[in-house]
Amino acid sequence: GEDVEQSLFLSVREGDSSVINCTYTDSSSTYLYWYKQEPGAGLQLLTYIFSNMDMKQDQRLTVLLNKKDKHLSLRIADTQTGDSAIYFCAETPGGNTGKLIFGQGTTLQVKP
Amino acid sequence: EAQVTQNPRYLITVTGKKLTVTCSQNMNHEYMSWYRQDPGLGLRQIYYSMNVEVTDKGDVPEGYKVSRKEKRNFPLILESPSPNQTSLYFCASSPRVLDEQYFGPGTRLTVT
Numbered sequence: 001g002e003d004v005e006q007s008l009f010l011s012v013r014e015g016d017s018s019v020i021n022c023t024y025t026d027s028s029s030t031y032l033y034w035y036k037q038e039p040g041a042g043l044q045l046l047t048y049i050f051s052n053m054d055m056k057q058d059q060r061l062t063v064l065l066n067k068k069d070k071h072l073s074l075r076i077a078d079t080q081t082g083d084s085a086i087y088f089c090a091e092t093p094g095g096n097t098g099k100l101i102f103g104q105g106t107t108l109q110v111k112p
Numbered sequence: 113e114a115q116v117t118q119n120p121r122y123l124i125t126v127t128g129k130k131l132t133v134t135c136s137q138n139m140n141h142e143y144m145s146w147y148r149q150d151p152g153l154g155l156r157q158i159y160y161s162m163n164v165e166v167t168d169k170g171d172v173p174e175g176y177k178v179s180r181k182e183k184r185n186f187p188l189i190l191e192s193p194s195p196n197q198t199s200l201y202f203c204a205s206s207p208r209v210l211d212e213q214y215f216g217p218g219t220r221l222t223v224t
């Protein structure tokens with residue numbers, strides 16, 4: 001079945017870059033997403049990438065997609081304490097099915 | 113204000129007592145979905161709905177029911193709750209499938 005894996009924890013210093021990694025199993029995924037969850041809140045979409053793209057940049061965020069290795073990463077440049085949150089990657093397996101598969105979430109801790 | 117609302121936000125109940133968690137969106141979205149969030153497991157999709165009167169199972173539908181009689185409402189029904197359904201539940205909606213999902217604030221359910 002479809003599966004999405006993430007490491008559970010990442011700690012960085014303020015001002016450094018953060019790289020959060022994700023692997024997925026469904027080679028027919030069409031969209032891949034990064035969502036952010038702040039403490040006590042629901043999820044908010046950060047960015048997404050189509051499966052026919054290799055890279056997408058949006059201000060401090062860079063998403064890299066390696067389809068061959070089924071690997072997705074989110075780089076946050078100049079990480080701030082306000083970036084401390086849980087980050088989830090998610091995929092839509094097999095295209096327009098309505099399903100959304102999330103990873104376990106990576107807790108990003110930013111130290112001042 | 114455009115939003116997804118869930119009620120109740122917190123609920124403690126006993127095994128076997130039927131309950132309903134309501135979800136409502138005021139954005140005229142076609143797509144709605146329910147997730148549960150458990151530590152170390154991320155979010156898992158319970159049910160989703162592509163439009164009125166159309167519902168489909170997600171990854172963990174056992175023990176849950178849903179209905180979509182109107183576009184704005186997508187209630188989650190637990191006919192006979194059990195302790196393993198203790199979790200944090202999120203409802204989400206999006207204009208169409210694959211679009212950004214907007215999440216409600218969450219419902220924390222405890223079944224004793």
